[in-house]
Amino acid sequence: MKVQPMDQFSAELADEVRDAVYDGSASGYDKREEALFGDYPDPDLLRRTAGNIKQHTLEHLDTYLLQAEAKMRENGVQVHWAGDGDAGCEAVLRIMRDNGATRLVKSKSMATEEIHLTEFLEKHGIESLETDLGEFIVQIDKDHPSHIVKPIIHKNRGGIARSFEREGLGAYNDQPEVITRRAREYLRRKYLEAPVGLTGGNFLVAESGRLVLVTNEGNSRFCLAATDIHIAVVGIEKLLPRDRDLSLFLGLLGRSATGQQLTVYTEFISGPKAAKQPDGPKQMHVILLDNRRTEVLGTKCREILRCIRCGACLNVCPVYRQASGHAYRSVYPGPVGAVLSPLLAGNRFPELADLPKASSLCGACNEVCPVNIPIPDLLLRLRDRAKQEGVKSPGTPPLAAWSRLASQPTLWRAVMAGGKVMNHLPLEMLPVRALKDWQSARKLPKWRGGDFRRWIKKHKEAESARGGEA
Amino acid sequence: MATCLCEAFFDDVAIATVQVLEYLKCEVAFPDGQTCCGQPAFNAGDWASSRRVVRHCLKVFAGEEPVVVPSGSCAAMIFHGALLEFEEEKDLEEVRQLAGRTWEVADFIVNGLGVDEWPGKFPASVAFHRSCHSRGTDSGPATLRLLESIEGLDLRPFGEAEQCCGFGGTFSVTFPSISAAMGKLKLEHALKENPDCLISGDMGCLLHLGGLAEKGGTPVPTRHVIQVLRDALRNGGLIS
Numbered sequence: 001m002k003v004q005p006m007d008q009f010s011a012e013l014a015d016e017v018r019d020a021v022y023d024g025s026a027s028g029y030d031k032r033e034e035a036l037f038g039d040y041p042d043p044d045l046l047r048r049t050a051g052n053i054k055q056h057t058l059e060h061l062d063t064y065l066l067q068a069e070a071k072m073r074e075n076g077v078q079v080h081w082a083g084d085g086d087a088g089c090e091a092v093l094r095i096m097r098d099n100g101a102t103r104l105v106k107s108k109s110m111a112t113e114e115i116h117l118t119e120f121l122e123k124h125g126i127e128s129l130e131t132d133l134g135e136f137i138v139q140i141d142k143d144h145p146s147h148i149v150k151p152i153i154h155k156n157r158g159g160i161a162r163s164f165e166r167e168g169l170g171a172y173n174d175q176p177e178v179i180t181r182r183a184r185e186y187l188r189r190k191y192l193e194a195p196v197g198l199t200g201g202n203f204l205v206a207e208s209g210r211l212v213l214v215t216n217e218g219n220s221r222f223c224l225a226a227t228d229i230h231i232a233v234v235g236i237e238k239l240l241p242r243d244r245d246l247s248l249f250l251g252l253l254g255r256s257a258t259g260q261q262l263t264v265y266t267e268f269i270s271g272p273k274a275a276k277q278p279d280g281p282k283q284m285h286v287i288l289l290d291n292r293r294t295e296v297l298g299t300k301c302r303e304i305l306r307c308i309r310c311g312a313c314l315n316v317c318p319v320y321r322q323a324s325g326h327a328y329r330s331v332y333p334g335p336v337g338a339v340l341s342p343l344l345a346g347n348r349f350p351e352l353a354d355l356p357k358a359s360s361l362c363g364a365c366n367e368v369c370p371v372n373i374p375i376p377d378l379l380l381r382l383r384d385r386a387k388q389e390g391v392k393s394p395g396t397p398p399l400a401a402w403s404r405l406a407s408q409p410t411l412w413r414a415v416m417a418g419g420k421v422m423n424h425l426p427l428e429m430l431p432v433r434a435l436k437d438w439q440s441a442r443k444l445p446k447w448r449g450g451d452f453r454r455w456i457k458k459h460k461e462a463e464s465a466r467g468g469e470a
Numbered sequence: 471m472a473t474c475l476c477e478a479f480f481d482d483v484a485i486a487t488v489q490v491l492e493y494l495k496c497e498v499a500f501p502d503g504q505t506c507c508g509q510p511a512f513n514a515g516d517w518a519s520s521r522r523v524v525r526h527c528l529k530v531f532a533g534e535e536p537v538v539v540p541s542g543s544c545a546a547m548i549f550h551g552a553l554l555e556f557e558e559e560k561d562l563e564e565v566r567q568l569a570g571r572t573w574e575v576a577d578f579i580v581n582g583l584g585v586d587e588w589p590g591k592f593p594a595s596v597a598f599h600r601s602c603h604s605r606g607t608d609s610g611p612a613t614l615r616l617l618e619s620i621e622g623l624d625l626r627p628f629g630e631a632e633q634c635c636g637f638g639g640t641f642s643v644t645f646p647s648i649s650a651a652m653g654k655l656k657l658e659h660a661l662k663e664n665p666d667c668l669i670s671g672d673m674g675c676l677l678h679l680g681g682l683a684e685k686g687g688t689p690v691p692t693r694h695v696i697q698v699l700r701d702a703l704r705n706g707g708l709i710s
Contacts, residue, residue, distance in 0.1 A: 004644055011647040026630070300557075318634050318655075322648045358645060360638025360652070361513060362602035367632070377554060383515025384555070395644040399511040403519035406474075407526040409503040416477055438643055441650040442681030445479045452472060452481035456488065456500045 004394055006358040010323040017154050021146070021324045024153040028315035031259025032368065039251075039261065050252055051372030054306035057206075057239050058297060064206040064239045065288070071209030072286055075271035080287045085115030088233060091287045092117060092198070095231055096126055099283075101195045104231070105187075107213070107220035108132035109200025110148060110309055111233045111289055113331045114344070117198075128198070131187050131219040133180065140167050146325030146333060148311040149257045154324055187219070197223030197281065201234035202308070203249060204286070207242050210270050211286065214253060214263040221265060230272070230281035235289050237305040249308065252370040257310040296343045301378045304339045306371040313365035313375060319358055328355055335365035339378045353391040356382035416449035423447050471531070471539040471548075471572075474506040475673045483673055486700035487540045487575055493709055494583055503530040507539075509547040514640050517555040524552045528564050536582060537572045540696050542671045543603035543639075545574040574604065575696055576671055580612035586619070590706025592698055593622035597665035599656065599679070601672035602634050613671055613695050620702050626663040630655070637678035653682045657690075667691040669698055 010018075036043040057064055069079050082088035088111075096104070104121075106112065106128055118139070121128040130139040134151040138144065141163050145151030152160070161174035169182045199220050203212040211232055213220050224230050240249060254260040273280035296305055314320045314334030325333030330341035330352060338359060342352040356379040365375040386393065405412055423446050438444075472484040488498050508523030527548065531537050539545040549569040556565045579585050598617060604610040617625055636642065636652025657679055660668055668683075668690050670676050676692040683690045693701075703709045 007645040007647045010651070029632075316632065318636065318652045319645075319648055322651045357515070357641075358648070360602070360634045360636060360641045360649070362634030362638070363605045364602070364632055364634065367605055380513070380515070380551075380554065383513075384517045385515075387515040387517070393515075393644075396514050397510070397640060397643060399514050399516045399640075400519045402506075403508070403511050403516070403522045406505040406508070406523045409505060409526075409530075412505045419478060437646045441646065441685055442653075442678060443684040444681060445677065447478060448481045449478045452477055452484045453502075455481065455485055459488065460500075 004354055004357065005329075006319075006323055006327045006354065009327040013322075013324055013327075016156065017324055018322065020156055021154055022321045024147070024150055025315040025317075025321050028150070028258065028311070029368070032256055032312055032315065035255040035259040035261060039255070046248065046252060047370055047372045050248055050370055051306060053240070053245055053248070054308075054371045055303065057241055058237065058302060058305050061236065061239065061297065064241060065236060067206040068204055068209055068239060069288070071207065072271070075209045076274075076284065077209065077271050078283065078285045080285060082287050082289045082291070085289075085291050088115045088287055088289045088291065089117055089120040091285075092231055092233070093121065093124055093126070095229065095285055096121075096196060099195065099229060101126075101229065103127040103129070103194045104196035104198050105129050105131050105191055105194040105223045105227070106198035107200070107215060107223050108135050108151070109198070109233060110331065111200050111235050112198070113145065115233075115289065115291060117233070129187075129190050129194070131191070131223060132215070133183050133217060133219075136183055136187070137163060144326065145331075147314055148309050148332065148334070148336070150311065154326065187222075191222045192226050195227055196229045196231060197227040198231045198233070199223060201232050201238050201286075202253065203240050203246060204234050204238045205240050205243050205246065208270065210243060210268050212246060212250075213267040213269065214250070214265065215267075216258070216260075216264045218265050221267065224269075224281055225279075227281055229283045229285070230269070231285045231287065232269075233287045233289055235291070236293050237307075253308055253310055256312040256368065256370040292344050292346055295346075296340075299343070300381055301339060301343055303373050304336065304343065304375075304378055306373050307336050307340070308371060310370055312368040312370065316364040316368045317359075318362065318364070319360065323358070327358075330355070335359065335375045335379075336373070339375060339382065342382055350386070350389065350391045353382070353386035353389075354393065356380075356386070357393060413450070413453065416453075419447045419449040471504060471507065471527075471537055471544065472500065473539060473541045473544045473673070475677065476540060479677065480673045480694070483540050483694040483697060486694065486697045487538070489700050489709060490575075490579070490696055490703070491538065493703055494579065494585065496583075499535070501530045505530075507544040507547040509544060509551065510639055512547060512551050512555060513638070521555055521559065524548075524556070524565065525561070528561070528568055531568060535571070536578065537568065538575050538578045539572065540575045540671075540694060541673060542574045542601050542607065542609050543674055545572055545577075545609075546603040546607070548572040574607065574609040574671065576613040576616060577607065577609040579699075580615055581608050586615055588616045588620045588699055588702060590702035590704070590708050591621040591623075592702040592705060594666040595624040595626050595664070596667055596669050596693075596698065597626050597628055597660040597663055598695075599635060599660065599668060599670040599675055600631060601670050601675045604671060609671060616699065617695070620698070621706075623698070623702070626665050628663045629659040631659075635675045635679050637674045639674060642678055649678075650682065653678055654686065657683055657686070657688070661688060661690060665690070667693050669693045669695055671695045
């Protein structure tokens with residue numbers, strides 16, 4: 001019998017990787033708790049408020065998107081609409097070609113990961129260099145990020161030092177300071193050589209057309225310091241109605257993601273360089289990416305579009321901690337990924353329909369989500385969808401038979417009482433794979449079916465006898 | 471609602487529930503036709519099968535009386551899960567009516583009956599595993615309030631309390647490796663505090679944790695919260 005791919009992946013995961021992922025996530029969770037509960041009297045109220053603002057924005061996305069577009073154009077931003085990933089990639093390529101540019105420096109962006117922009121550009125002869133340290137390491141290793149905010153949570157510094165040595169960035173040295181300095185020296189030159197800086201966007205404000213970027217390394221500022229052209233790829237769900245909403249969202253994002261009150265750099269970008277400004281990119285392009293978001297908006301899983309990509313649900317998730325991000329076989333790992341990835345997969349949904357099953361539905365993700373996404377409910381909805389679409393799921397017990405049994409009380413009672421026969425059988429020998437697997441790690445207690453019913457019957461008889469005496 | 475797990479394995483939990491509620495002057499009825507809450511099929515995504523079982527519950531538990539369940543997870547199936555899977559069903563109102571009067575037992579004792587101190591004594595150290603289905607409900611705080619008030623009971627908090635034990639019903643069957651790893655971690659944290667017993671409001675968690683502990687060579691007594699409450703009454707001579 002086939003087993004669930006994620007369980008298999010976890011079972012085969014190297015201890016070194018599991019430990020790195022576990023420690024990184026657990027410490028992320030602790031820092032979040034400290035920052036949120038240390039600073040706010042009622043973080044839950046803030047989470048719910050932020051969730052409501054995002055939900056409101058999503059429900060009026062048509063209005064807010066047009067408002068944002070108009071405002072950005074007024075600010076001198078060139079706005080491009082990309083219906084899918086290909087259109088997003090093409091839009092970037094067109095801007096590069098229109099300007100005769102062959103290289104760009106980019107800061108971290110999940111949207112560009114989602115549409116595989118770097119691979120696309122490289123295929124078309126354009127150098128696209130990641131400047132976020134973690135993403136840079138992922139790029140030189142031809143690896144994939146395994147966490148939304150900590151892309152190399154699965155790596156340790158020894159491995160990184162070996163990668164740097166291999167790439168000719170210096171002899172083996174695993175001191176974080178040395179690694180960082182070497183990356184910085186290498187990247188500084190690249191910033192100066194590239195005519196285009198590419199970023200994502202954490203928030204886009206409809207009323208002002210302001211794009212907000214949060215980073216910790218300052219690399220996104222470098223990406224925009226010496227370049228002439230700024231391209232931002234922004235998912236259409238990144239909107240917020242008003243500038244004043246940012247105070248709530250920035251406070252929640254930093255604290256939820258990394259336990260910081262505010263990330264080290266927060267940039268508010270309202271347009272290209274104005275006449276009076278001494279420097280800055282002369283062109284600013286915002287590519288608004290749909291890529292099935294509108295489709296998701298039409299489903300009962302639309303709440304997932306509230307996500308602000310903080311990674312708190314990954315950090316707290318016991319399954320993510322055991323399995324690592326790569327187990328999710330998609331750009332978005334963890335609980336949010338288990339919902340979002342199958343939804344964004346379109347007709348490839350069946351290939352990822354196992355992800356929503358890889359959860360004990362413990363609800364920790366919902367409890368930490370800064371926009372209060374009911375992730376367990378959405379996982380359940382996707383399980384229902386998979387069942388309805390006839391996607392096969394290995395290892396699932398025969399629940400239709402169970403439900404028929406559980407709706408026939410007489411038969412149910414007989415089976416419950418008859419189950420006692422199990423106490424006299426060597427259970428390990430039963431030809432039921434699920435029972436065998438379960439029992440390989442756990443001991444099942446004695447079957448006591450029927451005992452409670454006998455007790456309550458006697459108890460009630462005694463009670464009415466007493467009632468009779470009185 | 472006695473739950474299928476208690477019926478199959480943990481009859482004493484169901485007995486303790488009756489004894490505690492009767493001590494609190496409740497008249498307890500046990501509708502004989504009851505089976506399961508429908509959760510296994512719901513969690514597995516087989517909502518049509520699950521609805522069949524929930525509809526059976528609607529019949530068995532018809533009326534106006536509160537339905538009290540010694541399990542956060544079965545209670546949540548009725549007051550939350552069933553509402554999801556009946557969203558587009560004609561009998562949604564009936565489900566809502568049942569959901570509105572279904573209680574997890576500790577929540578019922580504290581917030582339904584207004585009890586906030588527990589009499590009797592329980593001279594033992596306990597590690598309380600907050601089961602996941604009590605997240606976002608009043609069951610967790612209600613249970614702690616009762617436990618903390620029991621004479622002699624030494625509550626031992628342990629690390630990573632927010633983490634799931636790894637049971638998750640069919641999850642432990644379909645993801646045996648991840649599930650066992652989660653459970654072992656939970657045991658490690660709880661047993662580090664050397665408790666006399668491990669307690670929870672869900673027998674699912676305890677079936678899994680107790681079974682893992684026994685197989686792993688570190689057996690630990692497990693008790694449902696309601697058994698602790700009943701035993702405290704017994705130890706205090708308040709019931710026989």
